[in-house]
Amino acid sequence: MRNTKDFFRCAGLALALFAYLTLFFGAEDEWSIAAYVLLGVGGVIALVSFGALPAIERLIQANERACQALMIAGTLGIIAVFREDHYTLFLLGTIFVYSAAVLGINVQLGYAGVINFSGASFFGIGGYTAAVFLQNTPAPPLLTLLLGGIFSAVIGSILLFPVLRTSGHYSALVTMAFALLLKVFLEVSEWLGGPQGLALPSLKFLGIDFAEDLVIMGNEYSFYVKYDLACLLLLIMTFTFAQRIERSWMGLAMDAVRIDETAAACFGISVTRWKITAFTMGNFVIGVAGALYSMMLSYINPSNFTFSDSLLFLSILLLGGIGSLWGVIAATAFMVVIPEKFQIIQEYRYLIYSAMVLMMIVFRPSGLLPRKPRRYIAGGPL
C-alpha cells in the first residue's frame, strides 16, 4: 500500500462495485433487473468515455494485495447480506466453482496453449469420483475432493498421448471425441446410475454437517452459506495458484511454449514437459471444482457435463479474455447470473448466449478484460 489516499480510492471502487452487485442480486422483477443491467452498462461506458479506466488500472496494479483483500471482503459481505436466500447463495457458489474450473482451463489453454474441449467432462469425472467414494467408502470429504482432482488428472493423462502427438484442429477433435465418449458412457453405464445419476450424502467436515442450517448466536442462516465459504476458499486457492504460476519461471516457460513451440524448443524448454504439466494441473483443478460442485448439488447426472457445458467453459474463458484471471471471474458471473435472473428469456437463453459470444468473437476477440503483457520487474516498466 503506497498511501492511505490510494486505499480509500480502492475501497471506494470496491464499495461501489459490491453495492451494485448486491442491488443486482437482490432485484426480483424483470424491470428492475433490466434497469440495473442498463445502469451497469451505462456506468462502464461512462468510465470508458471519461478516460478513467487507465487510472483505475494503475491504481489496482499499484495496490494489488489490498484490492484482492477488498474483493474477498466484498464477496463475504454479499454472502452475509443474502444469508437467508438459498437461491442467491446457490448462484454465488456456482459462480465460485465455475470460476475455479475455468481457471483450470486457463492454465491449459491460456498459458501452455493446450486446447481442451472436454472441460465439462473432467468436471464430471471429479463429481462422479466424489459421488462414488462418498457412497461406497467412509472416505473423509476433504480426501474425496483431492481424489476427484487426482482421478480427473489421471484419466486426463490417458488423453495426453494423442493430444501431444496432434496439433491444432486435430487435438481439438481428440478432446471433443473424449467429451462425447464420456457423456455417452455416463448415460449408459448402469454402475454410475445411467441418466438418473447418483445422489451424494451430505458433506461432513471437522464435525460440521454442511446440510444443516447454519446457526450463529441463535440466528438460523441458510446451509448454503457453508458451501459458499468452501467454494470461495477453493476459488481463492485456485486463483492464487494460477497467479503464482503465471508469475513464476513455470509461467514464463508455458508462455514460450504457447507462443512459439519451435523457438521455445530452441531455447531448451521442453515443449512436451510443459504441455503435460499444464494439462495435468488444469485437469486436477477442474476435477476438484467438479467434486465440490457435485457435493453442493448433492446429486449428479450426465446432463450437467455435456459438450455444450464444455463449450460454456471455453466461451467464459474467451469472453473474459484468454489468460486473464479477473476476466474469468467477471465473465463467469455474467454468464451464470444473466440467464438465471431473466426468467422471461429463459427459453431463449442459449440463443442469446451463443449469439452474444459469436458477436464478441467477431467484434472484440480479445475479451472483456484482456491479459496484460508480462511485467518482468515488479512495479517496473512493461
Place this chain on the structure above:
Amino acid sequence: MDISLLLQFFINGCMLGMMYALVAVGFTLFFGVLDVIVFSHGDSVMVGAFAGLSFYLLCMYLSPGMPVWLVTLFVSFAGMAFVAGFGMLVSRFVIMPLRSAPALNTLLATMMLGTVMREAVRLFFPDGSNPKPFPRLLPDWSWKFGGALLRFDNIALFIAGGLLIVGVALLINHTRLGMAIRAVAQDAEAAQIMGVDFPFIVLLTFAIGSAVAAFAGLMNGLYYNEINFNLGLLLGVIGFSSAVIGGLGNIYGAILGGFVFAFLQVFGTVAMPFSSAYKDVFAFGVVIVLMAIFPTGILSERQSQRV
C-alpha cells in the same frame, strides 16, 4: 450370427457411411480453401432437412395434385439451394471477418453459430422442439435377399449420394472452376495474383459444401422418416471426425473417413461383447486411438507441418 442379419447391418453401415461422407466432404472443402473448421456444418445438415420439410409442406399447400417425383425433385433442389444460400451468408459474415483470427476463435465462433441455428429452429419452427415426421417421398418397393430386406429408397439414396460426391470430385479435379478452388486451397495469395477471384471462389465453395450438407439432411430425413432440431450436433462431430480421420483437405480421405466411422459404429453394435448402447463410446474411442497413431489423418494432409 446369421448371414441375413449381417447383410442388414452391412446395408445400414453403407447408408450411414454415405451420410457421414457427405457431411465430411463439406468440412474438408472448407478446410482446404480457408484453413478453417466450420463447426456449424452439422447444423447446416439439420437446416437442410427442415428446409426440405418446409418446401414439401409448401408444395402440398400450393398444388396438392403434383406428381410425387416432381415434388421430390423440387424439395431436394429447393432445400439444397436454400442451404447453399445460407452457407454463402455464413462465409461472408462470419468466416471471412475471422480469417486472421486464431483457429480456436473460428472454431468457437462457428460452434456458437451452430447453437444459434439449432435454437432458432427449436424456438421458431412451429412446434420445433418435438421430432417431426418426414414424408416418404420415394416408392416403398423392396426385395428380399435371403432374410435381408433391400429397400428401393435405400438404394436410390445411396446412388444419389454417391453421384453427388462423384460430381463434386469431378468438379474440383476436372474443371476450370475446380482448378481455381484448388489454387486457392494451395496458396490464396498466389491464386489472387494469377487472377482468381478469391471472394467469389470462397462463396462458391461454401455454396457447394452447404448444398452437399443439405442433401445429407434430406437423406437423413428420407431414411429415418423423422427429423429433429438436435440431429446436427452429433452429425457435425461425426462428420468432423470422419474428415479428420481421413486427413483434412483431402476429399477422398473424407469419404474413407465417413465409411470408417459408420462401420466402426456398426461393428460396435454387432461384434463387441458389450451392449450396443456403447457403440458411440467404442467409435469415439477408436477415433482417439486412430488420431494417436495417425496424427494428421490416414490419408494425410499435403502440408502437415507449418512452422
